[in-house]
Amino acid sequence: MSFPRGSQTQKIKRPIGTRKGPLELPPPTEKDWPKDDEQDHVLVDPDEELDSLPQPYRMINKLVNLLFEQSWEIIEERNALREAESSQIQPTVYPPLGEIQLNKMPNCMAVSQDYVFIGGAKGFSIYNLYSAKQIYAWEKLKVDVTSIWATDLGNEILIAPVDEMGIIRLFYFYKEGLYLVKAINEVDDTSKQTTCIKMEISQGGDFAAFLLQGAGDIWLDVYKLPKETWLKKLEHPQLTSNPKKKVRQPQLNTLGPISADPLEMDANVSFKGDIKLSLPVYIMKIKPPKPVTGTTFKSPLEVFAKIKDCYGLGSGQNHFIKDSQWEQQAEIFNASYKKYLDKEWEEEPLSTATFYFLLPSCLFAMPTEVKGPSGMACVLGIHWTRSHNFFLYSLNRTLKDKADPEGVWPCAAPIAVSQLSCSSSYLVLACEDGVLTLWDLAKGQNMYPEGPVKSQMKCVVLCTDASLHLVEASGTQGPTISVLVERPVKHLDKTICAVAPVPALPGMVLIFSKNGSVCLMDVAKREIICAFAPPGAFPLEVPWKPVFAVSPDHPCFLLRGDYSHETASTDDAGIQYSVFYFNFEACPLLENISKNCTIPQRDLDNMAFPQALPLEKRCERFLQKSYRKLEKNPEKEEEHWARLQRYSLSLQRENFKK
Numbered sequence: 001m002s003f004p005r006g007s008q009t010q011k012i013k014r015p016i017g018t019r020k021g022p023l024e025l026p027p028p029t030e031k032d033w034p035k036d037d038e039q040d041h042v043l044v045d046p047d048e049e050l051d052s053l054p055q056p057y058r059m060i061n062k063l064v065n066l067l068f069e070q071s072w073e074i075i076e077e078r079n080a081l082r083e084a085e086s087s088q089i090q091p092t093v094y095p096p097l098g099e100i101q102l103n104k105m106p107n108c109m110a111v112s113q114d115y116v117f118i119g120g121a122k123g124f125s126i127y128n129l130y131s132a133k134q135i136y137a138w139e140k141l142k143v144d145v146t147s148i149w150a151t152d153l154g155n156e157i158l159i160a161p162v163d164e165m166g167i168i169r170l171f172y173f174y175k176e177g178l179y180l181v182k183a184i185n186e187v188d189d190t191s192k193q194t195t196c197i198k199m200e201i202s203q204g205g206d207f208a209a210f211l212l213q214g215a216g217d218i219w220l221d222v223y224k225l226p227k228e229t230w231l232k233k234l235e236h237p238q239l240t241s242n243p244k245k246k247v248r249q250p251q252l253n254t255l256g257p258i259s260a261d262p263l264e265m266d267a268n269v270s271f272k273g274d275i276k277l278s279l280p281v282y283i284m285k286i287k288p289p290k291p292v293t294g295t296t297f298k299s300p301l302e303v304f305a306k307i308k309d310c311y312g313l314g315s316g317q318n319h320f321i322k323d324s325q326w327e328q329q330a331e332i333f334n335a336s337y338k339k340y341l342d343k344e345w346e347e348e349p350l351s352t353a354t355f356y357f358l359l360p361s362c363l364f365a366m367p368t369e370v371k372g373p374s375g376m377a378c379v380l381g382i383h384w385t386r387s388h389n390f391f392l393y394s395l396n397r398t399l400k401d402k403a404d405p406e407g408v409w410p411c412a413a414p415i416a417v418s419q420l421s422c423s424s425s426y427l428v429l430a431c432e433d434g435v436l437t438l439w440d441l442a443k444g445q446n447m448y449p450e451g452p453v454k455s456q457m458k459c460v461v462l463c464t465d466a467s468l469h470l471v472e473a474s475g476t477q478g479p480t481i482s483v484l485v486e487r488p489v490k491h492l493d494k495t496i497c498a499v500a501p502v503p504a505l506p507g508m509v510l511i512f513s514k515n516g517s518v519c520l521m522d523v524a525k526r527e528i529i530c531a532f533a534p535p536g537a538f539p540l541e542v543p544w545k546p547v548f549a550v551s552p553d554h555p556c557f558l559l560r561g562d563y564s565h566e567t568a569s570t571d572d573a574g575i576q577y578s579v580f581y582f583n584f585e586a587c588p589l590l591e592n593i594s595k596n597c598t599i600p601q602r603d604l605d606n607m608a609f610p611q612a613l614p615l616e617k618r619c620e621r622f623l624q625k626s627y628r629k630l631e632k633n634p635e636k637e638e639e640h641w642a643r644l645q646r647y648s649l650s651l652q653r654e655n656f657k658k
Helices: 008-012 046-051 057-087 227-235 249-255 300-306 323-336 601-605 615-632 634-657
Strands: 017-019 041-043 092-094 098-102 108-112 115-120 123-128 134-138 145-152 156-163 169-174 177-183 195-201 207-214 217-224 281-286 353-358 379-384 389-394 407-410 415-420 426-431 436-440 456-462 468-474 480-485 496-501 508-513 518-522 527-532 548-550 556-560 577-583
Touching (some): 098 115, 115 145, 115 156, 123 145, 123 156, 145 195, 169 227, 177 227, 195 353, 207 353, 217 353, 389 415, 456 496
Antiparallel strands (some): 098 577, 108 115, 115 123, 145 156, 217 281, 353 379, 379 389, 389 407, 426 436, 468 480, 496 508, 508 518, 518 527, 556 577
16 A cells, blocks of 8 residues: 555655565665665555664663653752752751861760760860860770760769770769769670670669670669769869879869870860779679560479569569470471471571660669669669560669569560650550550559540651651640651652651751751651751762761750761871761741740640759659649548548657668
């Protein structure tokens, strides 16, 4: 079938034809070429013409078309995203207020009081938080410091750096002196060296716990810190110091240490290596719970006869299963999952622990015979990986006592993560099945409350899919869950890598993304207030792992200025590293913290977002609320005072007996 020349079809679209018969090579000159015969051509579909190409040209053509289509989709998506971002109101980006310049890469940071502690090569440095001036550098190690903690003890600060060898040391920072208390896990034999994985110091600095690992085992060492003895020794050095060194001591306090290092020449803090402080007191060692094994008991009566205590009854502890039953269950399991068990499996990692020091409350009270300052921790709470239970260990014990838990809180699934509020009033346990358990430790749990339960709590949850949620729980009502940041699907560079609460701004959190952005979010309004960024273009490595520290006392945070190693030269000697200081009060949007706080005052009074309050303040609030309730009911008030009188008389009798 053919069409005449000059037809309408030919003007709209030129047909593609194929020649019938064998292909002929054209002559050398164009004038000798034979004229095309329209009868020898057949019109075909352009797509069919491409499909008829020989290999590998047909495959190449399809790959080119696929690449073009995918590129076009990306271009359209970027244009749509650019238009959407231009239509949205971008948050105001604030630069840092100060900068600490370093010659070496800082590995970790900690903030306490008005000081910044930066761990790096061969030690750590102490800087002033406001002036960004270095006041001392302790660099006496052969390896770098990888992590550092700093705990406020009032007038003193307890510093705990960990080096690359896993050795943790305790330093006591008092006035203008730095004192080494002890290297907790340092040994002479390197083959027996243990590694410190995690540590925790109680509020007030009365206790410290260190998670150690070595020789294929892991355990938790708990110490009591003699901080009163340290303070007395430093306030009255004439009682314990060497008389020969009394003349030189004032020179160290006023002029600083004599050193060839120019950084230490201008320092107003000196290292007092000649003064030995009392060592921490070792009180207990906690190991992971043992796996369930079979027993040789023949009857339940024999089991109960052998049980010495009943701690953890009904909590999944103290299992007694016969060997025959255990072997039968193992055979059934191996037969059911034989095809999976035959594969090679990697060695299961050691169990790790998450632990907290808990203050006295309705759930765990301090024994009457124990005397200690108000606000001292009395219980250590701990949960191990792949464990369903949250264990409670009393701290009022000695090393001779058996380290058994005084309480066990069971969960239906293994506990994945947990978090304790800064005031130790609320505890969150998040299990692997997605269930969150919220505990009000200050008020406890009453099975028969006299009035309605008024506990309130708001918790920000970062899920494994990088989505951010707000969980609100009030009284006995069911919790409400709202999405703060949705899970990124296409733009993975916006994935959240860290979330940090801001104690100075109740109800606000800092959100760190993998692309290097840092935003401040108001969780009550569910909106971004502002953003923070270092000055100039800073190429970051993706994914970005931020190193930051949020001050627990001041409205500020510190951020390490990271850069991409690919853009840097091989010689790091000329590279300047920076730690940037951001102050919330310097931002116009956050000038007045009280006015910008969107949490109602009623919620703040009920500690919906609790801050670090001393025990005296918490007791005062509790007594005020109780007194208001008694004023409304005179009969209960008389009964209450009569009960207090009887209790006071019983205490007086016990004191007379002693």
